[in-house]
Amino acid sequence: AQKITQTQPGMFVQEKEAVTLDCTYDTSDPSYGLFWYKQPSSGEMIFLIYQGSYDQQNATEGRYSLNFQKARKSANLVISASQLGDSAMYFCAMRDHGSSNTGKLIFGQGTTLQVKP
Amino acid sequence: DTGVSQDPRHKITKRGQNVTFRCDPISEHNRLYWYRQTLGQGPEFLTYFQNEAQLEKSRLLSDRFSAERPKGSFSTLEIQRTEQGDSAMYLCASSWTAGVPGELFFGEGSRLTVL
Numbered sequence: 001a002q003k004i005t006q007t008q009p010g011m012f013v014q015e016k017e018a019v020t021l022d023c024t025y026d027t028s029d030p031s032y033g034l035f036w037y038k039q040p041s042s043g044e045m046i047f048l049i050y051q052g053s054y055d056q057q058n059a060t061e062g063r064y065s066l067n068f069q070k071a072r073k074s075a076n077l078v079i080s081a082s083q084l085g086d087s088a089m090y091f092c093a094m095r096d097h098g099s100s101n102t103g104k105l106i107f108g109q110g111t112t113l114q115v116k117p
Numbered sequence: 118d119t120g121v122s123q124d125p126r127h128k129i130t131k132r133g134q135n136v137t138f139r140c141d142p143i144s145e146h147n148r149l150y151w152y153r154q155t156l157g158q159g160p161e162f163l164t165y166f167q168n169e170a171q172l173e174k175s176r177l178l179s180d181r182f183s184a185e186r187p188k189g190s191f192s193t194l195e196i197q198r199t200e201q202g203d204s205a206m207y208l209c210a211s212s213w214t215a216g217v218p219g220e221l222f223f224g225e226g227s228r229l230t231v232l
Contacts, residue, residue, distance in 0.1 A: 004159075033219050043206060045160065045223035091159050095219050103150055103212045103221045104173065107159030 002027045004092050004108035011113050013082045020067070021077040021111045023092030029053075032094055034075040035105065036066065039089040048090075051075060082115045089113075119143060121224035123209050129230045130199055137195045138227040142211030149192050150221060151184055152208040153177065160208055166192060167214075199231045 003026040013019035025034065036048040051059045051066045059066045067076040079086055089112050093105040122141045130136050142149050147168050152160035163182070164174045168189040178184070181199075186192040196203055206228050210221035 033217075035219050037223075043208075043226040043228075045208065045210070045221070047220050047222070050217050050220060093159070093219070096162070102165060102173075103148060103210065103219050104162050104165060105160075105219055105221070107161070109157070109159055 002029075002094060002096065002106055004094055004106055006092055006108035006111050008111045009109075011111055013079075013086075013113065013115055015084060015115055015117050016081055018078060018080045019082055019113065021079070021090050021092075021113065023075045023077065023108060025073050025075060025092070025094050027073075027094065034066070034068070035093040035095075036064070036075075036077045037091045037093060037107075038086075039091065039110070041088070045091070049077070079113075084115050084117060087113060087115045121209055121211055121222055123207075123224035123227050125227060126225065127228045127230075129232065131232050132201060133198055135195065135197045136199060136229060137193055138207050138209075138229075140192045140194070140209030140224060142191070142209070143222055144190075146211035146213045146222070147189070148212045148214065149186055150210040150212075151192070151194050152210065154206040154208055154226070155204075163194075163207075196229075199229075201231045204229055204231045 005024045032053045034051045038046045049061045065078045089110045091110045092108045096104040150165040151163040154160040166186040181197045184194045206226040208226045210223040
C-alpha cells in the first residue's frame with residue numbers, strides 16, 4: 001500500500017538559516033509524483049513544489065528545493081534563507097495509485113515548522 | 118479574489134443535525150476535490166468531480182455524506198445525521214486538467230464541530 005511518512009512532528013529554525021523537512025514514501029508504482037504543501041494557520045493548503053519519479057533533476061522553486069533520493073524513497077524539502085512567514089505546517093504528499101492524471105493525493109501527517117527571529 | 122472560496126468557514130452543530138458546505142472553485146478549473154482533515158493529521162481524500170460528474174468517492178464517504186456539483190461550477194457537501202466523529206476541517210480544492218496532476222488550489226476550509 002502507498003504511504004507517506006513524516007517523522008518530524010515539529011522543527012525549529014533560526015531566521016535566515018536553511019532547514020530540511022524529511023519525507024519518505026512507499027509505493028510499488030514505477031511512475032509517481034511527489035508534492036509538498038504548506039498550511040499556515042489560516043488553513044489554506046498552498047502548493048510549493050512537485051517532483052516526478054522520472055525527473056532527472058531535483059525540483060526547485062525559489063527558496064524551496066526537493067532533495068529526491070529515489071533509491072532511498074525519500075523526498076525531503078529544503079527551505080533556504082528561512083523567513084518568519086515560513087512558520088506553518090508542511091505536508092508531503094504523493095499521487096494515489098491509479099490516479100496518474102488526477103489530484104487524488106495521499107498526505108503525510110505533517111511537520112510544524114517554527115522560524116525564530 | 119479569484120481563489121477557491123468555502124462557506125461557512127465555521128459550523129457548530131448538534132449531533133443528528135444536517136449540515137451543508139459550499140465550495141466555489143477557481144472559475145476556469147474543471148476539477149473539484151473534497152478532502153477531510155482531522156486535528157494533527159494530513160488531509161484525506163473524500164471525492165472528486167470533473168465538470169459535473171462525480172468520478173471517484175472514497176470509502177470514507179459513508180452514505181450520510183453526499184456531494185454534488187450540479188452545473189460543473191460550485192459544489193456542495195452535505196452531511197446528514199451528523200456524528201461527533203464528523204468533526205473535522207473539510208477542504209475543497211480545484212485544478213484543471215492541463216496542469217500538473219496533484220497541483221491543487223485549496224480553499225481555507227470549513228471547520229465542523231459536532232457537539
